[in-house]
Amino acid sequence: MARRRPVIQERRFIQVAFFLLVLLIGVQFTVWVAAHRGGREPAVPRPAGVEGFLPISALMSVRLFLAGDGIHPVHPAGLAIFLAILAMSAVLAKSFCSLLCPVGAVSEWLGRLGRRLLGRTWELPRWLDLPLRSAKYLLLAFFVWATWVAMDLPAVRAFLDSPYNRVADVKMLLFFAEPTRLTVAVLGVLVVGSVLVRDLWCRYFCPYGALLGLVGRLAPLKVTRDAASCTDCQVCTRVCPARLPVHTLARTASVECTSCLDCVAACPVTDCLAVRPPAGWAAKKLLRPAAAVAVAAAVYLAVTGVFRLAGHWHGAVTGKEYARRIREIDSPLYTHVGGLAASEARLEEGRGATNRRQ
Ligand code: SF4
Ligand code: SF4
Numbered sequence: 001m002a003r004r005r006p007v008i009q010e011r012r013f014i015q016v017a018f019f020l021l022v023l024l025i026g027v028q029f030t031v032w033v034a035a036h037r038g039g040r041e042p043a044v045p046r047p048a049g050v051e052g053f054l055p056i057s058a059l060m061s062v063r064l065f066l067a068g069d070g071i072h073p074v075h076p077a078g079l080a081i082f083l084a085i086l087a088m089s090a091v092l093a094k095s096f097c098s099l100l101c102p103v104g105a106v107s108e109w110l111g112r113l114g115r116r117l118l119g120r121t122w123e124l125p126r127w128l129d130l131p132l133r134s135a136k137y138l139l140l141a142f143f144v145w146a147t148w149v150a151m152d153l154p155a156v157r158a159f160l161d162s163p164y165n166r167v168a169d170v171k172m173l174l175f176f177a178e179p180t181r182l183t184v185a186v187l188g189v190l191v192v193g194s195v196l197v198r199d200l201w202c203r204y205f206c207p208y209g210a211l212l213g214l215v216g217r218l219a220p221l222k223v224t225r226d227a228a229s230c231t232d233c234q235v236c237t238r239v240c241p242a243r244l245p246v247h248t249l250a251r252t253a254s255v256e257c258t259s260c261l262d263c264v265a266a267c268p269v270t271d272c273l274a275v276r277p278p279a280g281w282a283a284k285k286l287l288r289p290a291a292a293v294a295v296a297a298a299v300y301l302a303v304t305g306v307f308r309l310a311g312h313w314h315g316a317v318t319g320k321e322y323a324r325r326i327r328e329i330d331s332p333l334y335t336h337v338g339g340l341a342a343s344e345a346r347l348e349e350g351r352g353a354t355n356r357r358q
């Protein structure tokens with residue numbers, strides 16, 4: 001028991017601390033937007049970290065970066081956070097989900113609430129579980145198709161520079177702060193569903209989790225089992241939130257494993273389950289669970305730190321521009337359709353200028 005507690009406590013401590021940080025960022029951003037909406041000068045600065053909730057914009061920025069455009073100046077912190085999340089999940093498989101994701105944390109807490117209130121949470125039968133798990137990949141495929149296939153590079157540039165994207169963070173806040181009936185209904189179903197069915201959103205519908213699971217397949221650090229010392233007690237399998245048959249696996253290479261390390265903490269045999277790099281690596285020694293968690297968190301801090309130090313944290317949209325756009329945010333220019341129309345117009349303008357130069 002003595003070696004179980006540290007890793008569980010450390011993971012939960014990081015999870016709660018990051019959740020509180022995100023909450024703080026959310027409150028600060030809400031205060032900042034409310035001041036602009038009321039025509040007042042905000043008493044607090046805009047927290048750039050809010051851009052972590054703009055993964056589509058980040059996906060497009062990645063595409064432009066890979067095409068040689070450099071770091072797009074609109075919402076660069078979103079790109080930094082996106083890459084940091086990918087990087088930490090590529091080192092310790094899908095570790096963003098178990099360590100930092102605020103949605104994952106809420107989902108975990110709702111599941112725990114369900115078990116406390118009802119004595120259990122339900123698992124969907126296998127015939128429904130398997131096809132439903134593909135939903136998150138279909139959503140991921142749709143977003144990749146929409147941003148990497150359906151749009152050419154000039155269209156991506158035009159969208160990132162569009163009025164809609166320049167205030168996408170504010171639009172995202174208003175989406176939740178002033179929800180439609182449909183939004184409330186969907187969120188209600190997800191909250192109640194997460195109390196009844198463990199990890200409902202994460203397991204079946206989150207496209208971000210689907211991407212991190214695929215990236216995590218490449219991760220060198222994974223939970224491994226020492227078959228020689230394993231007693232086949234199956235405690236690890238019983239505690240696994242991803243429902244993996246841990247007691248049968250030499251290495252948990254599944255896209256569903258979030259590196260929560262609950263199995264490692266629960267295993268009664270010392271070092272039978274541990275985080276290890278692949279066999280054949282020079283450093284074959286096991287990594288203490290707490291050290292593995294620290295490595296993943298350090299990768300996140302390192303990537304975002306590099307962006308900060310390089311001056312790519314605060315975007316090009318100035319406070320003055322935000323103030324003007326937030327005043328007119330209810331205009332059609334800032335709806336999806338209006339924003340796309342504006343980016344189309346910008347695209348045509350760009351193509352016209354190119355033609356004139358030729
Ligand atoms: S699956 Fe999605 S919502 Fe769930 S923890 Fe991972 S990234 Fe967060
Ligand atoms: S909990 Fe440990 S000893 Fe028991 S089956 Fe799993 S790996 Fe083997």
Ligand code: SF4
Pocket residue numbers: 223239240241242243244246252256257258259260261262263264
């Ligand atoms: S309990 Fe173990 S196998 Fe299951 S998700 Fe957590 S780390 Fe992965």
